[in-house]
Amino acid sequence: MPRLSVWFVRAALIYLTLGFTFGGLMLANKGVPIHPLIWRLLPSHIEFLLFGWTIQLAFGVAFWILPRWQTQRGNVRPAWAAFLLLNGGIWLVVAGSWFNWPAWTLVSGRLLETAAVAAFAWHAWPRVKPWVEGSP
């Protein structure tokens, strides 16, 4: 597995742990009320599991297994940018939801996430190609 995939997949596993923990807390709180503030975790639960876990894992695995040119993975800069933008965006959205930050933090977070997926698509586009004889 290349280094960037390790970063993507390990980050995804961390978000999975956080997202399941928050989901578990909210579900338990639904069963036996603990504290109303626990509902504040809902936006971060969704953000962590849909984007932090599912999308990030898909990016990590795609970067690893999409067809290559001999040993090269093409232009890897946008893929690294996607990693930084996606995680920056997630944390902006989540911090905004926890601390009641102004709406523009949510907008900026979402814009960073949008830039992240665009950057990843840019990287992956030319790699969606037929396998060439003799290359991995």
Add this chain to the structure above:
Amino acid sequence: MPPITRLFIKASLLYLVAAFFVGVILVLRPMYDLPAITAGFSPIYFHLFMVGWVMQLIVGVAYWMFPKWSKTQPRGHDSLALATFWLLNAGLLLRVVAEPAQMVSAWTGWGWLIVASATLQWLAGLAFVANTWPRVKEK
């Protein structure tokens, strides 16, 4: 394909069908006078789909395809993988029953079953992460 992966993928397919079935009930609700318990189906629909189908498919395929842990234990601890399967499924099925039931029944036990469901699913997540983390490594 290892036997544990087959277990995960077959279960995930059943959840996929179940999720769509619950989805049909949800669109029928505003049209017909369906039993009150169906009012609690919305989060069930979503989690059957995301936990039952997507997550479980990922777990099964990751166990099969991720880099080997070691020569002697290529897929890590099978006991952790099996624990993930049983904890996740017991937890999710318990949620499917108890979460809507709590909305229509005064029995306090439902609340505690929901707590149990939350705990089981959380433990399933931890077991999966523990078994997968060491397999995520550079070649």
